[in-house]
Amino acid sequence: MRTKACNYVSVDFPSRSSNEGFARTVAACFAAQLDPTLEEVNDIKTAVSEAVTNAIVHAYPDTIGKVSMKLRLYEDNSVEIVVRDWGVGIADVEQARQPMYTTGGEERAGMGFTIMESFMDKLRLRSTPGKGTTVTMRRCISRRAGGR
Amino acid sequence: MAVSCMSARRELTVALTGELDHHGAKQVMQELDKRMDWELPRRLSIDMGGVTFMDSSGIAVLLRAHRRMAQLQGSMTVSNVPPQALRVFQAAGLHRVIDFV
Ligand SMILES: Nc1ncnc2c1ncn2[C@@H]1O[C@H](COP(=O)(O)OP(=O)(O)O)[C@@H](O)[C@H]1O
Numbered sequence: 001m002r003t004k005a006c007n008y009v010s011v012d013f014p015s016r017s018s019n020e021g022f023a024r025t026v027a028a029c030f031a032a033q034l035d036p037t038l039e040e041v042n043d044i045k046t047a048v049s050e051a052v053t054n055a056i057v058h059a060y061p062d063t064i065g066k067v068s069m070k071l072r073l074y075e076d077n078s079v080e081i082v083v084r085d086w087g088v089g090i091a092d093v094e095q096a097r098q099p100m101y102t103t104g105g106e107e108r109a110g111m112g113f114t115i116m117e118s119f120m121d122k123l124r125l126r127s128t129p130g131k132g133t134t135v136t137m138r139r140c141i142s143r144r145a146g147g148r
Numbered sequence: 149m150a151v152s153c154m155s156a157r158r159e160l161t162v163a164l165t166g167e168l169d170h171h172g173a174k175q176v177m178q179e180l181d182k183r184m185d186w187e188l189p190r191r192l193s194i195d196m197g198g199v200t201f202m203d204s205s206g207i208a209v210l211l212r213a214h215r216r217m218a219q220l221q222g223s224m225t226v227s228n229v230p231p232q233a234l235r236v237f238q239a240a241g242l243h244r245v246i247d248f249v
């Protein structure tokens with residue numbers, strides 16, 4: 001039951017940690033069209049931060065690579081966010097989604113996917129080792145009384 | 149990300165300000181490690197009142213500090229957690245491990 005995208009934005013950036021904040025801000029500005037509550041915007045920002053950080057930290061451990069973020073707005077008042085990298089990929093995506101699973105050592109908590117799952121309505125993770133990873137997330141924004 | 153520390157009688161108080169993401173967390177961890185090695189505190193209080201954004205990188209920061217305080221046989225509390233960061237901690241079940249005051 002997928003409605004047509006009525007607006008979209010696409011950005012590419014190098015996997016530098018300074019771009020984490022940039023990606024969050026882009027997502028928050030784009031989602032603003034749906035007149036979300038502060039909590040809804042923050043949930044989207046947090047999920048985007050997790051997905052983009054993964055592309056920056058895990059996908060390109062020793063190099064700087066390309067990260068792409070696509071945002072789509074749907075007529076059912078939902079926003080879809082696709083974060084893609086062309087990095088090392090994930091061998092076992094089920095394992096990667098487990099709470100507290102991390103290959104990042106003490107600096108990571110292994111809670112990224114858990115947070116994306118709990119803050120978004122849908123999450124799809126596709127990955128091919130050696131080719132890269134795509135995370136697709138969707139979040140419905142409530143229509144508020146007195147709104148459009 | 150700004151980290152400001154204050155200590156007296158082996159009580160270390162750390163106030164965090166800014167965006168605690170992976171980019172900011174690296175800085176906080178370095179600063180905390182340094183201060184804790186130097187002071188060997190018995191009590192660590194982290195004031196999160198100035199944190200404008202936090203993702204799971206912040207969880208790793210708190211868990212690391214918590215482990216370190218356990219090694220030092222001390223205690224740790226976290227205060228003034230803003231609503232956005234609180235949602236992240238709740239989703240991760242962190243209240244079972246960390247003492248939020
Ligand atoms: N884009 C990616 N490329 C390669 N590996 C990834 C990617 N995203 C996640 N992973 C793997 O999945 C694990 C779990 O991710 P996550 O839940 O975000 O926890 P964390 O980032 O704290 O390790 C990571 O430790 C890593 O091994």
Ligand SMILES: [Mg+2]
Pocket residue numbers: 050053054111112113204
């Ligand atoms: Mg992560």
